[in-house]
Amino acid sequence: MSEISILWVDDEIDLLKPHILFLEKKGYAVTKCNNGADAIDLCEENNYDIVFLDENMPGLSGLETLSEIKSKRANLPIVMITKSEEEYIMEDAIGNKIADYLIKPVNPHQILLSLKKNLDHSRLVSEKTTSNYQQEFRKIAMDLAMVNSYKEWITVYKKLVYWELELENISDSGMVEILESQKQEANSLFFKFIKRNYQDWIQNPEEAPILSNTLFKKIIIPEVKTSKGTLLVVIDNLRYDQFNIIEKTITEYYKKQFEVPYLSILPTATQYARNSIFSGLMPLEMEQQHPDFWKNDTDEGGKNLYEKEFLEAQLQRLREDLKFEYYKITNLKSGKQLADSFNSVKENDLTVIVYNFVDMISHAKTEMEVIKELARDDKAYRSLTNSWFLNSPLLEIIQKAQKLGLKLIVTTDHGTINSKAPSKVIGDKNISSNLRYKTGKSLSYEDKEVFAIKNPKDILLPSLSMNSSFIFAKEDYFFAYPNNYNHFVKYYRNTYQHGGISLEEMIIPCAIFVAK
Template sequence: MKNLQPKILWIDDEIDHLKPHILFLQEKGYYVTTSTTGNEALGFIKEQSFDLVLIDQFMPGDDGIETSVNIKSINPSVPIIMITKSEEEWLIDEAIYKKIDRLLIKPVNPSQIFAACKQVLEGGYILSEKSKAEYLSHFQDIENLTIQASTINDWWEIYTKLVKWQIDFDDQKEESLIQILRDQFKSVNKTFSQYIIKNYPKWLTVADRPTLSCDIFSKKIKPLLKRDKKTCLLVMDAMRLDQFVELNTMLSKDFAVEMEPSLSLIPSATPYSRNAIFSGLFADEMCDLYPNQKKEMIEDKGSLNNFEKEFLSDQMKKNGFSDKKMHYHKIWIADEGKRFSSKIKNFINNDLLAIVVNFVDQLAHRRSESDVLKEMVPDESGYRKAVGNW
């Protein structure tokens, strides 16, 4: 809930010159306490709680940076806005390093001070309220899109919209609104399932179909290899779009990312859908072509994905890439990922580098089995952050 009268501590040795600014903030509903020295301000910080600190850099005694450090040692969470005449880069760097939230360069008028305070103090609340209003205004649009959806691209558009709201609501505290989104997800999933039931059988027999697991190589990898493009196939097992969006904030710093939809085979379980990526085959075709591997997978569930390298190698040969160099690598734990990363130069001459990462799948299974993990990753927001942190 929005704080009805946020408390601000303003530290400036020339505070008397700032009365118009202080009056303006008070008229806007802020309670302002003033101080002329860093030491006096620390006394206030120890005695009471403030929502925001405004501080001048150049003051007798401890300057603004030093005082800010001392304030943070008492109350690490209080946001600080520094106001200074200096535009020197060293001061800007130091302010960033000392985790000062904003830096304003004098002269500043009352409206500028108010805008900075509002952004720091009420930014989260305003964002939440605006996000809530925007979602509710788009709720019916999504419902209409669901009714009209006739292609996978239509469903992709709906899904990306819902995931956007799901992520936007990570910090939303209004449970009733979150429940509306959950219910809409369920409703859309039900309609999407009906769409799949209706269309999946015909996709099995036609070439003009959405990209399925068994089409990934032929549609995405093969064209690159034909143009002699060195290619990396990275399979993040069991990763959802909302989790990928979390990763994309990191990936997009180094890569131009384009996203396109594809569909898992049915059943979507790992031995069918993931093996199909590497074999390029439907499950019945794979069983006919690889009877020994089928037998071993039936007898030992731990071997369900033990043949991906073999499947991929055969698919390379079938598509005329026998002369291409390929490396397959599976990463189960973070340490294995680090070891692989340290040896990455050994693989740069491969035409195709295939990497499978199992962490998300393992987390999903272990989360459902472990009370400790359920506590650590209590909801979908926590799930996304756990994937990103890993």
């Protein structure tokens, strides 16, 4: 590793000789300077790793010198050192993106700590993160051996997501591979858990976790009734890791009151899960009670065209007299239009926005080479989601909601998983097209790779025809037909799919925020 080069600028630099000797013994190269003008010249001529800059100097002040150096070398870390604790000096220095702020008199160990924090931060964080995960790995492994309830699964999954985000920026790829292996084991066990319990939950709803069809009744409506106005944002196809990333921006404007992870119904696909949220019904009940609104997989036309009508019917059934408006945003133009006119919703008890962008990314990854490159793995997929959110009309809408004092609820209908393992399936020409679940008759499949429901009514799903069944892919499998098998597998491997059984698809966030 090359020697770290420091420029130290102070009009009383000779008095700092003990500090400089201390740093030189630690292996740092220190260049001394006693005025701002020379410091600016030195920074133009040399590539220093960091600058220590006195604020109170004759001639050019520290703040003036800081501004000049930053204009020429924007990424050079500068540590401001000052006798003054005046607030405006701190604010000016911070506004000029200083790396640190130290108050005189400083001791050598303070200087060393600042160097470590600014120049060795990545290595130190990486080593500590790796060490912490190694310890947590054993605890998670023990948890996986004993987990036996949906609440415990939520806890385990949130731990895995936490460590996925912690490890994504470290240099130790081995740790990331270990985490991926642990996630795979967790998904294998979670599949078995769902297979054992899902039918019981549907048939005995009082013992079930919060599912798509009970989210409104149990969580959203009670929150709406305790607020003068609520904005509900349903971001289609948002996984927990993606939610945790965009939450950092949301909390600049809102304070999180609490979070209620809940489970998507099966299939974990938009036409089932999101319609279930708004109707408060399971798919078979929707088909029976609202035949004009419900469409099965093989029916022509849009499958989510009646969410507003489903919600109206649910509110009537629950005898809730709420003034609400519903918006579905599927493109930039409609998002901007809503953002521009958003103040008009302030008299509503509830304003519902369904935002479809994240789902479009996952579909585009299958079809467009540029998106395959931009969202090549989960880390890149999170980054792309965050970039969209930071520049989207949705963030502007949330900012306006905060100014109106609206309560904010952010949730989704299901998550998605990067599908990597093909599973062969055979059926007649009328079976559904989704890659993570299939419904139809005469299905032939690998038993160990699916959760099969011979009678869809057992889990309140409609049947396409007599003798129709459902199968749900486990872990990161996706269904492929034997015909043209290799081409199909090559095309769809490493694409984001939903509809099956995985932690990523089923355990999803619902968070309640109040305006700051």
